[in-house]
Amino acid sequence: MAALFFLAFAFFAVGQASVTRNSAQTAADAAALAAAREARDGSQAAFLAALQAVDLPELEKLLRGSGMSGSDGCGAAHGYADENHADLELCERLASPVGYSVRVKTQGTVGTSVVEGTENVHAGAKASAVVEARCVLDGSEGKAVKFICAGEPVTIDATASDFRLDLSMFYFVHLAS
Numbered sequence: 001m002a003a004l005f006f007l008a009f010a011f012f013a014v015g016q017a018s019v020t021r022n023s024a025q026t027a028a029d030a031a032a033l034a035a036a037r038e039a040r041d042g043s044q045a046a047f048l049a050a051l052q053a054v055d056l057p058e059l060e061k062l063l064r065g066s067g068m069s070g071s072d073g074c075g076a077a078h079g080y081a082d083e084n085h086a087d088l089e090l091c092e093r094l095a096s097p098v099g100y101s102v103r104v105k106t107q108g109t110v111g112t113s114v115v116e117g118t119e120n121v122h123a124g125a126k127a128s129a130v131v132e133a134r135c136v137l138d139g140s141e142g143k144a145v146k147f148i149c150a151g152e153p154v155t156i157d158a159t160a161s162d163f164r165l166d167l168s169m170f171y172f173v174h175l176a177s
Helices: 001-040 044-053 054-061 073-083
Strands: 087-093 099-106 124-133 135-141 144-149 154-158 173-174
Touching: 001 073, 001 087, 001 099, 001 124, 001 173, 044 054, 054 124, 073 087, 073 099, 073 154, 135 154
Parallel strands: none
Antiparallel strands: 087 099, 099 124, 124 173, 135 144, 144 154
16 A cells, blocks of 8 residues: 555646646746747837838848847746746847747746655756748839738838737748657
């Protein structure tokens, strides 16, 4: 009977470790996505200016990721890691495609169990997220810029009074494999 209790507590310890590991991966994924989204959103002013000026060469560069400073990408990653009860250990900018790679460690431990030392064990995880263009340029017509986005034609007139730039229309932000 004692052996069954020990086995049950050992399985519980494995479950605790699994939950802690999953929490670390969630924090890493959230931090990487936040950093990449910050890089994308940091190009909003330049993208809007290029749209308003119908500057096709500049728009092409922006769609390729050039000009995405993401100057506070690691700050955003730190915030999301902390909100998920993890510490950001590493935050590196990726060049092509633009993105970020992060490593986190949980603030909490696996906890006490029948397995010695688990009360001091933290889980760690890594994740990378990238920003990729959803659209390609398809020319211009007067003040309007034409794109093909996810296979569909899209025409944008940034000078229209009701225009609001949403960069998620032009870029995917996703976890990298």
